[in-house]
Amino acid sequence: MRIGEIIEELELWAPPALQESYDNSGLIVGTKEWESRGVLVALDCLESVLDEAIAKNINLVVAHHPIVFGGLKRFNGVSYIERVVMKAIKHDVAIYAIHTNLDNVLWGxxxxxxxxxxxxxxxxxxPMKGSLKKFQVYVPLDSVEVVEEAVFAAGGGKISDYEECSFKTEGIGSFKGTDGAQPFIGAVGERACIHEVKLEFIVSAFAAKAIENAARNAHPYEEMAYEWFAVENASTQYxxxxxxxxxxxxxxxxxxxxxxxxxxxxxxxxxxxxxxxxxxxxxxxxxxxxxxxxxxxxxxxxxxxxxxxxxxxxxxxxxxxxxxGHFESEQFTIDLIADRLSEKFPRFAVLKTEVNTNPIQYY
Ligand SMILES: [Zn+2]
Missing domain, CATH: 3.40.1390.30 (NIF3 (NGG1p interacting factor 3)-like)
Incomplete structure:
Protein backbone atom coordinates (compact mmCIF):
# COMPACT_ATOMS: atom_id res chain seq x y z
CA MET A 1 0.00 0.00 0.00
CA ARG A 2 1.21 3.52 -0.75
CA ILE A 3 1.88 5.79 2.22
CA GLY A 4 -0.45 8.28 0.55
CA GLU A 5 -3.42 5.91 1.03
CA ILE A 6 -2.79 5.74 4.78
CA ILE A 7 -2.41 9.52 4.97
CA GLU A 8 -5.65 9.98 3.03
CA GLU A 9 -7.50 7.95 5.65
CA LEU A 10 -5.92 9.86 8.54
CA GLU A 11 -6.74 13.21 6.94
CA LEU A 12 -10.34 12.25 6.29
CA TRP A 13 -10.56 11.71 10.07
CA ALA A 14 -8.54 14.75 11.16
CA PRO A 15 -8.24 17.28 8.30
CA PRO A 16 -4.79 18.96 8.44
CA ALA A 17 -6.47 22.37 8.05
CA LEU A 18 -7.73 21.93 11.64
CA GLN A 19 -4.22 22.17 13.10
CA GLU A 20 -3.24 25.21 15.17
CA SER A 21 -0.96 27.86 13.64
CA TYR A 22 2.09 26.79 15.72
CA ASP A 23 1.74 23.15 14.72
CA ASN A 24 3.51 21.11 12.04
CA SER A 25 1.21 18.16 11.48
CA GLY A 26 1.50 16.24 8.23
CA LEU A 27 4.15 14.28 6.36
CA ILE A 28 7.48 15.45 7.82
CA VAL A 29 9.85 12.93 6.19
CA GLY A 30 9.18 10.75 3.14
CA THR A 31 6.84 10.92 0.18
CA LYS A 32 3.28 9.72 -0.38
CA GLU A 33 4.42 7.56 -3.28
CA TRP A 34 6.52 5.23 -1.12
CA GLU A 35 5.16 1.72 -0.66
CA SER A 36 4.53 1.17 3.03
CA ARG A 37 5.64 -2.01 4.78
CA GLY A 38 3.69 -1.28 7.95
CA VAL A 39 2.99 1.51 10.44
CA LEU A 40 4.43 2.07 13.90
CA VAL A 41 2.26 4.35 16.05
CA ALA A 42 3.80 6.49 18.84
CA LEU A 43 3.18 9.69 20.76
CA ASP A 44 6.67 11.01 19.99
CA CYS A 45 8.92 9.96 17.11
CA LEU A 46 12.17 9.84 19.09
CA GLU A 47 15.35 8.14 17.86
CA SER A 48 14.46 5.08 19.96
CA VAL A 49 11.10 4.79 18.18
CA LEU A 50 12.80 5.13 14.81
CA ASP A 51 15.26 2.38 15.81
CA GLU A 52 12.30 0.20 16.71
CA ALA A 53 10.70 0.84 13.30
CA ILE A 54 13.96 0.01 11.50
CA ALA A 55 14.43 -3.18 13.55
CA LYS A 56 10.87 -4.25 12.71
CA ASN A 57 11.33 -3.40 9.03
CA ILE A 58 8.60 -0.76 9.15
CA ASN A 59 8.97 2.38 7.04
CA LEU A 60 6.25 4.68 8.41
CA VAL A 61 5.99 6.16 11.90
CA VAL A 62 2.71 7.89 12.70
CA ALA A 63 3.24 10.06 15.78
CA HIS A 64 0.93 12.42 17.64
CA HIS A 65 3.60 15.08 18.27
CA PRO A 66 5.57 16.40 15.27
CA ILE A 67 9.30 15.79 15.74
CA VAL A 68 9.95 19.07 13.88
CA PHE A 69 8.03 22.21 14.88
CA GLY A 70 10.22 25.03 13.58
CA GLY A 71 12.73 25.44 10.78
CA LEU A 72 15.94 23.41 10.83
CA LYS A 73 19.02 25.10 9.37
CA ARG A 74 21.73 22.51 9.95
CA PHE A 75 21.91 18.74 9.84
CA ASN A 76 25.00 17.90 11.83
CA GLY A 77 23.31 15.77 14.46
CA VAL A 78 23.83 18.16 17.39
CA SER A 79 20.17 18.14 18.45
CA TYR A 80 17.97 15.06 18.90
CA ILE A 81 15.57 16.50 16.32
CA GLU A 82 18.25 16.65 13.61
CA ARG A 83 19.42 13.14 14.49
CA VAL A 84 15.92 11.74 14.05
CA VAL A 85 15.40 13.48 10.70
CA MET A 86 18.87 12.42 9.45
CA LYS A 87 18.33 8.81 10.48
CA ALA A 88 14.82 8.66 9.01
CA ILE A 89 16.07 9.94 5.65
CA LYS A 90 19.07 7.60 5.71
CA HIS A 91 16.85 4.57 6.32
CA ASP A 92 13.93 5.64 4.11
CA VAL A 93 11.49 5.78 7.02
CA ALA A 94 8.60 8.22 6.64
CA ILE A 95 7.39 10.27 9.62
CA TYR A 96 3.84 11.57 9.77
CA ALA A 97 2.40 13.72 12.59
CA ILE A 98 -1.30 13.95 13.46
CA HIS A 99 -1.31 16.48 16.29
CA THR A 100 -3.64 19.42 17.00
CA ASN A 101 -5.84 18.39 14.07
CA LEU A 102 -6.54 15.19 16.04
CA ASP A 103 -7.16 17.30 19.17
CA ASN A 104 -9.71 19.36 17.26
CA VAL A 105 -12.11 16.63 16.10
CA LEU A 106 -15.04 15.18 18.04
CA TRP A 107 -13.74 11.61 17.74
CA GLY A 108 -10.08 12.37 18.42
CA PRO A 127 -16.64 24.52 19.07
CA MET A 128 -14.84 25.96 16.07
CA LYS A 129 -16.55 28.65 14.01
CA GLY A 130 -16.16 28.98 10.27
CA SER A 131 -15.74 25.25 9.73
CA LEU A 132 -19.09 24.73 8.02
CA LYS A 133 -20.37 25.79 4.61
CA LYS A 134 -23.54 25.39 2.63
CA PHE A 135 -23.42 23.91 -0.87
CA GLN A 136 -26.28 24.43 -3.30
CA VAL A 137 -26.41 22.82 -6.71
CA TYR A 138 -29.06 22.80 -9.47
CA VAL A 139 -29.67 19.37 -11.02
CA PRO A 140 -32.09 18.11 -13.72
CA LEU A 141 -34.75 15.80 -12.22
CA ASP A 142 -33.37 12.49 -13.48
CA SER A 143 -29.83 13.18 -12.16
CA VAL A 144 -30.76 14.17 -8.61
CA GLU A 145 -29.96 10.81 -7.08
CA VAL A 146 -26.56 10.39 -8.68
CA VAL A 147 -25.39 13.92 -7.71
CA GLU A 148 -26.76 13.54 -4.20
CA GLU A 149 -24.98 10.20 -3.74
CA ALA A 150 -21.73 11.70 -5.02
CA VAL A 151 -21.92 14.54 -2.48
CA PHE A 152 -22.69 12.12 0.36
CA ALA A 153 -19.81 9.85 -0.65
CA ALA A 154 -17.45 12.86 -0.56
CA GLY A 155 -18.52 13.57 3.05
CA GLY A 156 -21.28 16.15 2.50
CA GLY A 157 -24.53 16.28 4.47
CA LYS A 158 -23.25 15.27 7.90
CA ILE A 159 -24.83 17.10 10.83
CA SER A 160 -23.86 15.92 14.31
CA ASP A 161 -24.83 12.24 14.56
CA TYR A 162 -26.76 12.35 11.26
CA GLU A 163 -25.54 11.52 7.79
CA GLU A 164 -27.00 11.94 4.31
CA CYS A 165 -28.78 15.20 5.20
CA SER A 166 -30.02 17.24 2.24
CA PHE A 167 -32.85 19.54 1.23
CA LYS A 168 -34.57 19.62 -2.17
CA THR A 169 -36.72 22.24 -3.89
CA GLU A 170 -38.16 21.79 -7.36
CA GLY A 171 -38.21 24.60 -9.90
CA ILE A 172 -37.62 25.57 -13.49
CA GLY A 173 -34.11 26.35 -14.66
CA SER A 174 -33.38 28.16 -17.90
CA PHE A 175 -30.29 28.61 -20.03
CA LYS A 176 -29.21 29.59 -23.52
CA GLY A 177 -25.97 28.23 -24.90
CA THR A 178 -23.81 30.68 -26.86
CA ASP A 179 -21.17 29.93 -29.51
CA GLY A 180 -18.94 27.07 -28.42
CA ALA A 181 -21.43 25.65 -25.89
CA GLN A 182 -22.83 22.13 -26.01
CA PRO A 183 -26.08 22.45 -24.06
CA PHE A 184 -27.53 19.39 -22.31
CA ILE A 185 -30.91 20.03 -24.01
CA GLY A 186 -31.98 22.44 -26.74
CA ALA A 187 -29.68 24.11 -29.24
CA VAL A 188 -27.11 26.88 -29.24
CA GLY A 189 -28.81 30.28 -29.39
CA GLU A 190 -32.15 28.99 -28.06
CA ARG A 191 -33.36 29.40 -24.52
CA ALA A 192 -34.13 26.04 -22.91
CA CYS A 193 -36.26 25.50 -19.81
CA ILE A 194 -35.97 22.35 -17.74
CA HIS A 195 -37.33 20.93 -14.49
CA GLU A 196 -34.53 21.09 -11.96
CA VAL A 197 -34.06 20.40 -8.29
CA LYS A 198 -32.06 22.70 -6.05
CA LEU A 199 -30.07 20.41 -3.76
CA GLU A 200 -28.74 21.89 -0.50
CA PHE A 201 -26.15 20.40 1.85
CA ILE A 202 -24.29 21.47 4.98
CA VAL A 203 -20.67 20.43 4.52
CA SER A 204 -17.36 20.70 6.28
CA ALA A 205 -15.32 23.62 4.94
CA PHE A 206 -12.34 21.25 4.82
CA ALA A 207 -14.11 18.92 2.40
CA ALA A 208 -15.51 21.72 0.21
CA LYS A 209 -13.18 21.19 -2.74
CA ALA A 210 -13.67 17.40 -2.77
CA ILE A 211 -17.45 17.83 -2.56
CA GLU A 212 -17.57 20.35 -5.39
CA ASN A 213 -15.45 18.08 -7.59
CA ALA A 214 -17.60 15.04 -6.77
CA ALA A 215 -20.78 16.95 -7.66
CA ARG A 216 -19.23 18.22 -10.91
CA ASN A 217 -18.14 14.73 -11.95
CA ALA A 218 -21.64 13.35 -11.34
CA HIS A 219 -23.48 16.30 -12.89
CA PRO A 220 -24.69 15.91 -16.50
CA TYR A 221 -24.36 19.58 -17.54
CA GLU A 222 -21.38 21.04 -19.34
CA GLU A 223 -21.47 23.88 -16.80
CA MET A 224 -22.75 22.98 -13.34
CA ALA A 225 -24.70 25.82 -11.66
CA TYR A 226 -23.88 25.95 -7.93
CA GLU A 227 -23.29 28.30 -5.00
CA TRP A 228 -21.28 28.27 -1.80
CA PHE A 229 -22.50 30.06 1.32
CA ALA A 230 -20.73 30.92 4.55
CA VAL A 231 -22.56 29.49 7.58
CA GLU A 232 -22.42 31.00 11.06
CA ASN A 233 -23.29 27.75 12.89
CA ALA A 234 -20.58 26.47 15.21
CA SER A 235 -19.50 22.98 14.26
CA THR A 236 -20.47 20.03 16.42
CA GLN A 237 -17.58 18.03 14.90
CA TYR A 238 -14.61 20.38 15.24
CA GLY A 325 0.47 15.02 33.12
CA HIS A 326 0.95 15.61 29.41
CA PHE A 327 2.12 12.15 28.40
CA GLU A 328 -0.41 10.47 30.70
CA SER A 329 -3.33 12.46 29.32
CA GLU A 330 -2.44 11.47 25.75
CA GLN A 331 -1.00 7.98 26.23
CA PHE A 332 -4.11 6.26 24.84
CA THR A 333 -3.91 8.30 21.65
CA ILE A 334 -1.58 5.52 20.48
CA ASP A 335 -4.44 3.00 20.78
CA LEU A 336 -6.81 5.49 19.18
CA ILE A 337 -4.67 5.90 16.03
CA ALA A 338 -3.65 2.23 15.83
CA ASP A 339 -7.25 1.00 16.23
CA ARG A 340 -8.47 3.38 13.55
CA LEU A 341 -5.82 2.24 11.06
CA SER A 342 -6.32 -1.46 11.86
CA GLU A 343 -10.04 -1.08 11.34
CA LYS A 344 -9.59 0.66 7.97
CA PHE A 345 -6.74 -1.58 6.77
CA PRO A 346 -7.35 -4.97 8.45
CA ARG A 347 -4.68 -6.84 6.47
CA PHE A 348 -1.98 -4.22 6.99
CA ALA A 349 0.62 -4.32 9.80
CA VAL A 350 -0.21 -1.65 12.38
CA LEU A 351 2.01 -1.79 15.47
CA LYS A 352 2.09 0.27 18.65
CA THR A 353 5.48 1.37 19.88
CA GLU A 354 7.01 -0.55 22.79
CA VAL A 355 9.10 2.49 23.74
CA ASN A 356 7.86 4.69 26.57
CA THR A 357 8.62 8.18 25.23
CA ASN A 358 7.62 10.08 28.39
CA PRO A 359 10.65 12.28 29.21
CA ILE A 360 9.46 12.65 32.83
CA GLN A 361 9.92 10.14 35.63
CA TYR A 362 8.21 10.12 39.02
CA TYR A 363 9.87 9.26 42.30
ZN1 LIG B 1 0.57 16.56 23.45
Whole structure:
Protein backbone atom coordinates (compact mmCIF):
# COMPACT_ATOMS: atom_id res chain seq x y z
CA MET A 1 0.00 0.00 0.00
CA ARG A 2 1.21 3.52 -0.75
CA ILE A 3 1.88 5.79 2.22
CA GLY A 4 -0.45 8.28 0.55
CA GLU A 5 -3.42 5.91 1.03
CA ILE A 6 -2.79 5.74 4.78
CA ILE A 7 -2.41 9.52 4.97
CA GLU A 8 -5.65 9.98 3.03
CA GLU A 9 -7.50 7.95 5.65
CA LEU A 10 -5.92 9.86 8.54
CA GLU A 11 -6.74 13.21 6.94
CA LEU A 12 -10.34 12.25 6.29
CA TRP A 13 -10.56 11.71 10.07
CA ALA A 14 -8.54 14.75 11.16
CA PRO A 15 -8.24 17.28 8.30
CA PRO A 16 -4.79 18.96 8.44
CA ALA A 17 -6.47 22.37 8.05
CA LEU A 18 -7.73 21.93 11.64
CA GLN A 19 -4.22 22.17 13.10
CA GLU A 20 -3.24 25.21 15.17
CA SER A 21 -0.96 27.86 13.64
CA TYR A 22 2.09 26.79 15.72
CA ASP A 23 1.74 23.15 14.72
CA ASN A 24 3.51 21.11 12.04
CA SER A 25 1.21 18.16 11.48
CA GLY A 26 1.50 16.24 8.23
CA LEU A 27 4.15 14.28 6.36
CA ILE A 28 7.48 15.45 7.82
CA VAL A 29 9.85 12.93 6.19
CA GLY A 30 9.18 10.75 3.14
CA THR A 31 6.84 10.92 0.18
CA LYS A 32 3.28 9.72 -0.38
CA GLU A 33 4.42 7.56 -3.28
CA TRP A 34 6.52 5.23 -1.12
CA GLU A 35 5.16 1.72 -0.66
CA SER A 36 4.53 1.17 3.03
CA ARG A 37 5.64 -2.01 4.78
CA GLY A 38 3.69 -1.28 7.95
CA VAL A 39 2.99 1.51 10.44
CA LEU A 40 4.43 2.07 13.90
CA VAL A 41 2.26 4.35 16.05
CA ALA A 42 3.80 6.49 18.84
CA LEU A 43 3.18 9.69 20.76
CA ASP A 44 6.67 11.01 19.99
CA CYS A 45 8.92 9.96 17.11
CA LEU A 46 12.17 9.84 19.09
CA GLU A 47 15.35 8.14 17.86
CA SER A 48 14.46 5.08 19.96
CA VAL A 49 11.10 4.79 18.18
CA LEU A 50 12.80 5.13 14.81
CA ASP A 51 15.26 2.38 15.81
CA GLU A 52 12.30 0.20 16.71
CA ALA A 53 10.70 0.84 13.30
CA ILE A 54 13.96 0.01 11.50
CA ALA A 55 14.43 -3.18 13.55
CA LYS A 56 10.87 -4.25 12.71
CA ASN A 57 11.33 -3.40 9.03
CA ILE A 58 8.60 -0.76 9.15
CA ASN A 59 8.97 2.38 7.04
CA LEU A 60 6.25 4.68 8.41
CA VAL A 61 5.99 6.16 11.90
CA VAL A 62 2.71 7.89 12.70
CA ALA A 63 3.24 10.06 15.78
CA HIS A 64 0.93 12.42 17.64
CA HIS A 65 3.60 15.08 18.27
CA PRO A 66 5.57 16.40 15.27
CA ILE A 67 9.30 15.79 15.74
CA VAL A 68 9.95 19.07 13.88
CA PHE A 69 8.03 22.21 14.88
CA GLY A 70 10.22 25.03 13.58
CA GLY A 71 12.73 25.44 10.78
CA LEU A 72 15.94 23.41 10.83
CA LYS A 73 19.02 25.10 9.37
CA ARG A 74 21.73 22.51 9.95
CA PHE A 75 21.91 18.74 9.84
CA ASN A 76 25.00 17.90 11.83
CA GLY A 77 23.31 15.77 14.46
CA VAL A 78 23.83 18.16 17.39
CA SER A 79 20.17 18.14 18.45
CA TYR A 80 17.97 15.06 18.90
CA ILE A 81 15.57 16.50 16.32
CA GLU A 82 18.25 16.65 13.61
CA ARG A 83 19.42 13.14 14.49
CA VAL A 84 15.92 11.74 14.05
CA VAL A 85 15.40 13.48 10.70
CA MET A 86 18.87 12.42 9.45
CA LYS A 87 18.33 8.81 10.48
CA ALA A 88 14.82 8.66 9.01
CA ILE A 89 16.07 9.94 5.65
CA LYS A 90 19.07 7.60 5.71
CA HIS A 91 16.85 4.57 6.32
CA ASP A 92 13.93 5.64 4.11
CA VAL A 93 11.49 5.78 7.02
CA ALA A 94 8.60 8.22 6.64
CA ILE A 95 7.39 10.27 9.62
CA TYR A 96 3.84 11.57 9.77
CA ALA A 97 2.40 13.72 12.59
CA ILE A 98 -1.30 13.95 13.46
CA HIS A 99 -1.31 16.48 16.29
CA THR A 100 -3.64 19.42 17.00
CA ASN A 101 -5.84 18.39 14.07
CA LEU A 102 -6.54 15.19 16.04
CA ASP A 103 -7.16 17.30 19.17
CA ASN A 104 -9.71 19.36 17.26
CA VAL A 105 -12.11 16.63 16.10
CA LEU A 106 -15.04 15.18 18.04
CA TRP A 107 -13.74 11.61 17.74
CA GLY A 108 -10.08 12.37 18.42
CA UNK A 109 -7.76 12.58 21.42
CA UNK A 110 -10.43 13.81 23.84
CA UNK A 111 -12.99 11.18 22.84
CA UNK A 112 -10.47 8.56 23.96
CA UNK A 113 -10.11 10.28 27.35
CA UNK A 114 -13.90 10.38 27.71
CA UNK A 115 -14.06 6.65 26.89
CA UNK A 116 -11.48 6.02 29.60
CA UNK A 117 -13.68 7.84 32.13
CA UNK A 118 -16.77 5.93 31.02
CA UNK A 119 -18.42 9.04 29.58
CA UNK A 120 -20.35 8.07 26.48
CA UNK A 121 -22.04 11.22 25.21
CA UNK A 122 -19.50 13.95 24.93
CA UNK A 123 -19.47 17.09 22.83
CA UNK A 124 -16.85 19.64 21.81
CA UNK A 125 -15.97 22.02 24.69
CA UNK A 126 -15.02 24.99 22.49
CA PRO A 127 -16.64 24.52 19.07
CA MET A 128 -14.84 25.96 16.07
CA LYS A 129 -16.55 28.65 14.01
CA GLY A 130 -16.16 28.98 10.27
CA SER A 131 -15.74 25.25 9.73
CA LEU A 132 -19.09 24.73 8.02
CA LYS A 133 -20.37 25.79 4.61
CA LYS A 134 -23.54 25.39 2.63
CA PHE A 135 -23.42 23.91 -0.87
CA GLN A 136 -26.28 24.43 -3.30
CA VAL A 137 -26.41 22.82 -6.71
CA TYR A 138 -29.06 22.80 -9.47
CA VAL A 139 -29.67 19.37 -11.02
CA PRO A 140 -32.09 18.11 -13.72
CA LEU A 141 -34.75 15.80 -12.22
CA ASP A 142 -33.37 12.49 -13.48
CA SER A 143 -29.83 13.18 -12.16
CA VAL A 144 -30.76 14.17 -8.61
CA GLU A 145 -29.96 10.81 -7.08
CA VAL A 146 -26.56 10.39 -8.68
CA VAL A 147 -25.39 13.92 -7.71
CA GLU A 148 -26.76 13.54 -4.20
CA GLU A 149 -24.98 10.20 -3.74
CA ALA A 150 -21.73 11.70 -5.02
CA VAL A 151 -21.92 14.54 -2.48
CA PHE A 152 -22.69 12.12 0.36
CA ALA A 153 -19.81 9.85 -0.65
CA ALA A 154 -17.45 12.86 -0.56
CA GLY A 155 -18.52 13.57 3.05
CA GLY A 156 -21.28 16.15 2.50
CA GLY A 157 -24.53 16.28 4.47
CA LYS A 158 -23.25 15.27 7.90
CA ILE A 159 -24.83 17.10 10.83
CA SER A 160 -23.86 15.92 14.31
CA ASP A 161 -24.83 12.24 14.56
CA TYR A 162 -26.76 12.35 11.26
CA GLU A 163 -25.54 11.52 7.79
CA GLU A 164 -27.00 11.94 4.31
CA CYS A 165 -28.78 15.20 5.20
CA SER A 166 -30.02 17.24 2.24
CA PHE A 167 -32.85 19.54 1.23
CA LYS A 168 -34.57 19.62 -2.17
CA THR A 169 -36.72 22.24 -3.89
CA GLU A 170 -38.16 21.79 -7.36
CA GLY A 171 -38.21 24.60 -9.90
CA ILE A 172 -37.62 25.57 -13.49
CA GLY A 173 -34.11 26.35 -14.66
CA SER A 174 -33.38 28.16 -17.90
CA PHE A 175 -30.29 28.61 -20.03
CA LYS A 176 -29.21 29.59 -23.52
CA GLY A 177 -25.97 28.23 -24.90
CA THR A 178 -23.81 30.68 -26.86
CA ASP A 179 -21.17 29.93 -29.51
CA GLY A 180 -18.94 27.07 -28.42
CA ALA A 181 -21.43 25.65 -25.89
CA GLN A 182 -22.83 22.13 -26.01
CA PRO A 183 -26.08 22.45 -24.06
CA PHE A 184 -27.53 19.39 -22.31
CA ILE A 185 -30.91 20.03 -24.01
CA GLY A 186 -31.98 22.44 -26.74
CA ALA A 187 -29.68 24.11 -29.24
CA VAL A 188 -27.11 26.88 -29.24
CA GLY A 189 -28.81 30.28 -29.39
CA GLU A 190 -32.15 28.99 -28.06
CA ARG A 191 -33.36 29.40 -24.52
CA ALA A 192 -34.13 26.04 -22.91
CA CYS A 193 -36.26 25.50 -19.81
CA ILE A 194 -35.97 22.35 -17.74
CA HIS A 195 -37.33 20.93 -14.49
CA GLU A 196 -34.53 21.09 -11.96
CA VAL A 197 -34.06 20.40 -8.29
CA LYS A 198 -32.06 22.70 -6.05
CA LEU A 199 -30.07 20.41 -3.76
CA GLU A 200 -28.74 21.89 -0.50
CA PHE A 201 -26.15 20.40 1.85
CA ILE A 202 -24.29 21.47 4.98
CA VAL A 203 -20.67 20.43 4.52
CA SER A 204 -17.36 20.70 6.28
CA ALA A 205 -15.32 23.62 4.94
CA PHE A 206 -12.34 21.25 4.82
CA ALA A 207 -14.11 18.92 2.40
CA ALA A 208 -15.51 21.72 0.21
CA LYS A 209 -13.18 21.19 -2.74
CA ALA A 210 -13.67 17.40 -2.77
CA ILE A 211 -17.45 17.83 -2.56
CA GLU A 212 -17.57 20.35 -5.39
CA ASN A 213 -15.45 18.08 -7.59
CA ALA A 214 -17.60 15.04 -6.77
CA ALA A 215 -20.78 16.95 -7.66
CA ARG A 216 -19.23 18.22 -10.91
CA ASN A 217 -18.14 14.73 -11.95
CA ALA A 218 -21.64 13.35 -11.34
CA HIS A 219 -23.48 16.30 -12.89
CA PRO A 220 -24.69 15.91 -16.50
CA TYR A 221 -24.36 19.58 -17.54
CA GLU A 222 -21.38 21.04 -19.34
CA GLU A 223 -21.47 23.88 -16.80
CA MET A 224 -22.75 22.98 -13.34
CA ALA A 225 -24.70 25.82 -11.66
CA TYR A 226 -23.88 25.95 -7.93
CA GLU A 227 -23.29 28.30 -5.00
CA TRP A 228 -21.28 28.27 -1.80
CA PHE A 229 -22.50 30.06 1.32
CA ALA A 230 -20.73 30.92 4.55
CA VAL A 231 -22.56 29.49 7.58
CA GLU A 232 -22.42 31.00 11.06
CA ASN A 233 -23.29 27.75 12.89
CA ALA A 234 -20.58 26.47 15.21
CA SER A 235 -19.50 22.98 14.26
CA THR A 236 -20.47 20.03 16.42
CA GLN A 237 -17.58 18.03 14.90
CA TYR A 238 -14.61 20.38 15.24
CA UNK A 239 -13.10 22.36 18.10
CA UNK A 240 -10.98 22.07 21.22
CA UNK A 241 -11.56 19.99 24.35
CA UNK A 242 -14.60 17.89 25.23
CA UNK A 243 -17.36 17.96 27.82
CA UNK A 244 -19.70 15.24 29.01
CA UNK A 245 -21.50 13.75 32.00
CA UNK A 246 -20.89 10.65 34.07
CA UNK A 247 -23.78 8.18 34.08
CA UNK A 248 -23.86 8.39 37.86
CA UNK A 249 -22.86 11.32 40.00
CA UNK A 250 -19.74 10.38 42.00
CA UNK A 251 -18.26 11.52 45.27
CA UNK A 252 -15.29 13.81 44.57
CA UNK A 253 -12.80 11.46 46.25
CA UNK A 254 -14.10 8.47 44.32
CA UNK A 255 -13.70 10.41 41.08
CA UNK A 256 -10.13 11.35 42.03
CA UNK A 257 -9.40 7.64 42.51
CA UNK A 258 -11.02 6.80 39.18
CA UNK A 259 -8.88 9.37 37.33
CA UNK A 260 -5.70 8.26 39.10
CA UNK A 261 -6.36 4.67 38.10
CA UNK A 262 -7.48 5.46 34.54
CA UNK A 263 -4.36 7.48 33.74
CA UNK A 264 -2.06 5.38 35.91
CA UNK A 265 -0.43 8.38 37.51
CA UNK A 266 -0.27 10.71 40.46
CA UNK A 267 -2.12 13.93 39.79
CA UNK A 268 -2.11 17.53 40.91
CA UNK A 269 -5.49 19.06 41.59
CA UNK A 270 -7.27 22.03 43.13
CA UNK A 271 -9.90 21.35 45.81
CA UNK A 272 -13.43 20.20 45.10
CA UNK A 273 -15.98 22.87 44.33
CA UNK A 274 -18.84 20.50 45.14
CA UNK A 275 -18.99 17.24 47.05
CA UNK A 276 -19.90 15.33 43.94
CA UNK A 277 -18.79 15.22 40.30
CA UNK A 278 -21.19 14.83 37.38
CA UNK A 279 -20.08 17.07 34.51
CA UNK A 280 -16.50 16.78 33.32
CA UNK A 281 -14.44 18.82 30.84
CA UNK A 282 -11.22 17.41 29.38
CA UNK A 283 -8.39 18.45 27.11
CA UNK A 284 -5.50 16.11 26.33
CA UNK A 285 -2.10 17.82 26.60
CA UNK A 286 -1.71 21.52 27.47
CA UNK A 287 -5.27 22.70 28.01
CA UNK A 288 -5.09 25.69 30.35
CA UNK A 289 -6.32 27.95 27.52
CA UNK A 290 -9.68 26.19 27.84
CA UNK A 291 -10.29 26.95 31.52
CA UNK A 292 -12.87 29.66 30.69
CA UNK A 293 -14.77 27.29 28.41
CA UNK A 294 -14.58 24.52 31.02
CA UNK A 295 -16.04 26.83 33.70
CA UNK A 296 -18.64 28.13 31.25
CA UNK A 297 -19.75 24.58 30.46
CA UNK A 298 -20.80 24.11 34.10
CA UNK A 299 -18.27 21.31 34.61
CA UNK A 300 -17.30 20.28 38.12
CA UNK A 301 -13.85 19.14 37.06
CA UNK A 302 -11.41 20.05 34.24
CA UNK A 303 -8.93 17.30 33.40
CA UNK A 304 -5.88 18.43 31.45
CA UNK A 305 -2.09 18.85 31.79
CA UNK A 306 0.86 21.28 31.89
CA UNK A 307 -0.58 23.58 34.53
CA UNK A 308 1.85 26.06 36.12
CA UNK A 309 1.72 27.06 39.79
CA UNK A 310 0.06 30.46 39.25
CA UNK A 311 -2.43 29.06 36.77
CA UNK A 312 -3.87 26.75 39.42
CA UNK A 313 -5.17 29.87 41.23
CA UNK A 314 -7.40 30.54 38.22
CA UNK A 315 -9.64 27.68 39.37
CA UNK A 316 -10.83 30.35 41.83
CA UNK A 317 -13.53 28.23 43.42
CA UNK A 318 -15.34 27.80 40.09
CA UNK A 319 -14.04 24.39 39.04
CA UNK A 320 -11.54 21.78 40.19
CA UNK A 321 -8.49 21.52 37.91
CA UNK A 322 -6.91 18.05 37.58
CA UNK A 323 -3.42 18.03 36.06
CA UNK A 324 -2.74 14.42 35.11
CA GLY A 325 0.47 15.02 33.12
CA HIS A 326 0.95 15.61 29.41
CA PHE A 327 2.12 12.15 28.40
CA GLU A 328 -0.41 10.47 30.70
CA SER A 329 -3.33 12.46 29.32
CA GLU A 330 -2.44 11.47 25.75
CA GLN A 331 -1.00 7.98 26.23
CA PHE A 332 -4.11 6.26 24.84
CA THR A 333 -3.91 8.30 21.65
CA ILE A 334 -1.58 5.52 20.48
CA ASP A 335 -4.44 3.00 20.78
CA LEU A 336 -6.81 5.49 19.18
CA ILE A 337 -4.67 5.90 16.03
CA ALA A 338 -3.65 2.23 15.83
CA ASP A 339 -7.25 1.00 16.23
CA ARG A 340 -8.47 3.38 13.55
CA LEU A 341 -5.82 2.24 11.06
CA SER A 342 -6.32 -1.46 11.86
CA GLU A 343 -10.04 -1.08 11.34
CA LYS A 344 -9.59 0.66 7.97
CA PHE A 345 -6.74 -1.58 6.77
CA PRO A 346 -7.35 -4.97 8.45
CA ARG A 347 -4.68 -6.84 6.47
CA PHE A 348 -1.98 -4.22 6.99
CA ALA A 349 0.62 -4.32 9.80
CA VAL A 350 -0.21 -1.65 12.38
CA LEU A 351 2.01 -1.79 15.47
CA LYS A 352 2.09 0.27 18.65
CA THR A 353 5.48 1.37 19.88
CA GLU A 354 7.01 -0.55 22.79
CA VAL A 355 9.10 2.49 23.74
CA ASN A 356 7.86 4.69 26.57
CA THR A 357 8.62 8.18 25.23
CA ASN A 358 7.62 10.08 28.39
CA PRO A 359 10.65 12.28 29.21
CA ILE A 360 9.46 12.65 32.83
CA GLN A 361 9.92 10.14 35.63
CA TYR A 362 8.21 10.12 39.02
CA TYR A 363 9.87 9.26 42.30
ZN1 LIG B 1 0.57 16.56 23.45
Missing amino acids: VNAKIMELLGIRNHSILS GAGAVGELDQEMKFDAFLALVKKAFGTTLKYTPAVKETVKRVAVCGGSGSFLLGAAKGSGSDVFITADYKYHQFFDADGGISIFDV
